[in-house]
Amino acid sequence: MPESFSKIEINFTYKERDFYQRLASLPHEIAERWREEYENLPEITDDFFIRFDQFCIFRNQAMDSSLELDEEISDEIRLEIEGVKKVVRETFGDPQHFLGNGYTAEVYELPVAPHLCVKYIHNQEAYNENNHIRVEHNFLAELRKFTVEGVRSPLPYFVRIHPSEGHSYGMEKINGKNLSQILERQSDNIELIAMLKTLDRETVKKNLLAYVTSLHDTCKITHGDLFQRNIMVDEEGKFYIIDFGKAKREEIGEDHEGRRKIDIATLTSEIGVFFNAIDKLDIV
Numbered sequence: 001m002p003e004s005f006s007k008i009e010i011n012f013t014y015k016e017r018d019f020y021q022r023l024a025s026l027p028h029e030i031a032e033r034w035r036e037e038y039e040n041l042p043e044i045t046d047d048f049f050i051r052f053d054q055f056c057i058f059r060n061q062a063m064d065s066s067l068e069l070d071e072e073i074s075d076e077i078r079l080e081i082e083g084v085k086k087v088v089r090e091t092f093g094d095p096q097h098f099l100g101n102g103y104t105a106e107v108y109e110l111p112v113a114p115h116l117c118v119k120y121i122h123n124q125e126a127y128n129e130n131n132h133i134r135v136e137h138n139f140l141a142e143l144r145k146f147t148v149e150g151v152r153s154p155l156p157y158f159v160r161i162h163p164s165e166g167h168s169y170g171m172e173k174i175n176g177k178n179l180s181q182i183l184e185r186q187s188d189n190i191e192l193i194a195m196l197k198t199l200d201r202e203t204v205k206k207n208l209l210a211y212v213t214s215l216h217d218t219c220k221i222t223h224g225d226l227f228q229r230n231i232m233v234d235e236e237g238k239f240y241i242i243d244f245g246k247a248k249r250e251e252i253g254e255d256h257e258g259r260r261k262i263d264i265a266t267l268t269s270e271i272g273v274f275f276n277a278i279d280k281l282d283i284v
């Protein structure tokens, strides 16, 4: 065998190994397309590997450029995001990391990023009836420093706009549950229920109402969806208002007075119903 020929062979063996390694990190359907093409090549040529290389470069660029980081985030969070950029896509649908869902979205924590979670829009059609993901993310950005009586909303970390894979945004993970989850899965939430039983519900209601009233008056924003599933409580008894997917800024010509009244009435009723249910639970 001529020497130059064996070098080419060694080169292709190396390239083939590298090709299969990189396939393993691609989503299944995409990897299968490339594998099939490779395995059906009449002759293995450099052209194929060059094309595959280019594809990987473009894909990485597309994934990176679609992730827009918020400016005001700490170095610690920035590092966490750097470490998980690639898993943002892959985590969607992984039951091990599922945190909660609603009508339009599913929320997952990210492996190896203890402070982050990602809201993925899965029902884009239904979501389109409400706010664009950027609008929802911008409300959180505006409320970054907004805390009233200890009540606040999650800090926003990044937006990922991706027309084919779906939009998502990253935010602070709240170490708690939404109020409906607590009532629906009581046995998973014994400690939270025990903690909630010790709270003064009138104070909780007053604090949440103070947050929402100030949201209306100071920030000129109405929430529009203040049901139990959009109120979270953490292990320390701190409350959070989440999900600004139906929120609106006060604009001339809109019935903001009506929206304000609905926010207050919904919140008051939801907190009352929630604590009545908590009181009835037989957990000490």
Ligand SMILES: Nc1ncnc2c1ncn2[C@@H]1O[C@H](COP(=O)(O)OP(=O)(O)OP(=O)(O)O)[C@@H](O)[C@H]1O
Residues within 6 Å of the ligand: 099, 100, 101, 102, 103, 104, 105, 106, 107, 117, 119, 154, 171, 172, 173, 174, 175, 176, 177, 178, 181, 225, 229, 230, 242, 243, 244, 245
């Ligand atoms: N920052 C967070 N930290 C932890 N869990 C969260 C966070 N944000 C959302 N979740 C969980 O994910 C669930 C779904 O999120 P969200 O309410 O934003 O989605 P949605 O589809 O817009 O809901 P809806 O049906 O109310 O419109 C929440 O009810 C909550 O349980």
Ligand SMILES: [Mg+2]
Residues within 6 Å of the ligand: 101, 102, 103, 229, 230, 243
């Ligand atoms: Mg919700």
